Amino acid sequence: MCLDVDDTLLDGQRASRQGLRELVGTDRAWPVWERTTDDYYARFVNDELDFDTMCVQRTKAFFAAFGERIDDIEAARRENIRMAAMQRAWSLFDDARPCLDWMRDSGLRLAVITNAPSVYQRKKIAAVGLADAFDVLVISGEVGVAKPDPQIFEAACEALGLRPGEVAHVGDRLDTDALGAARAGLHGIWLNRDHRAPATTEVPTIASLHELPELLVGDLPAVPVPELIP
Incomplete structure (x- = not known):
């Protein structure tokens, strides 16, 4: 994940x-x-x-x-x-820690994929108590590519030791996160906290991380998503 x-x-x-x-x-x-x-x-x-x-x-x-x-x-x-x-003022959303704890307790390997400079983002992750929450940190400032480039998603899958089709990625930006992940062959999931338009049926959409466990244990769409592949 x-x-x-x-x-x-x-x-x-x-x-x-x-x-x-x-x-x-x-x-x-x-x-x-x-x-x-x-x-x-x-x-x-x-x-x-x-x-x-x-x-x-x-x-x-x-x-x-x-x-x-x-x-x-x-x-x-x-x-x-x-x-x-x-x-x-840095702080986690209320649904972040329970969701991370559930995924860890479920045996999922966890990775971060973020577009940011290395030192700054590592400081931020540590400041909110997540320094030990992930197996892998994939930061654009370290790998030299940024979302939605498929290479950054591929780098995360490789670091996790999994194929793209075995990995899901969730983020708040539709194109950068959800569709970018889907184009790279992952299960892209859009976290649409503010119910922003446009709505999409191309990738699963959740309004809160509280909804993520139910989605993960259900049937995610097959990947890659055909209409997103050039």
């Missing part, structure tokens, strides 16, 4: 909102921060920017959207404030 981390096990959005709130004193700027983060994080994932540069450039772009021009030094200072507040 493979799992994403942010907004799957860890409530990353809540922590990120808390960090921004401490920096600017309001929630009203959240949509701008979210759009800016989507843009700049994609550049990090695509190796256009390293993580530290991405953080500084994102902060500069965010404040520029409100007409304030700041230099790299000031952007780094503000980012450090935001990052520290966010890290203090």
Whole structure:
């Protein structure tokens, strides 16, 4: 069993909102921060920017959207404030630990597949008490490829000693996690906590990790999913 981390096990959005709130004193700027983060994080994932540069450039772009021009030094200072507040707010979703415990008690081998820099993500996993929860950690910053590239899913299966068709992956992003896993021959599962559109019948969908055990002991669709394979 493979799992994403942010907004799957860890409530990353809540922590990120808390960090921004401490920096600017309001929630009203959240949509701008979210759009800016989507843009700049994609550049990090695509190796256009390293993580530290991405953080500084994102902060500069965010404040520029409100007409304030700041230099790299000031952007780094503000980012450090935001990052520290966010890290203090890191916490698991209520359904994460019970689900992980059930899977471990059921004898499943567990892996993380996450798009992030190595040191940062390992620190996060340890901070929420999951340092010993997984057999394998597959982090894009370590393996050199990122979801939805099939190679990162294949790397996880190889590390688990299993074939893709014997492995399921669950995450909160439909294309990056669920469909990406399905295209790599795994059982992709979409964790749609917020009931976001579009609904899909291409992969199984759950609204909570509390629903995952029932899905796993039931009949998952055969893989690979024919309509997803080029």
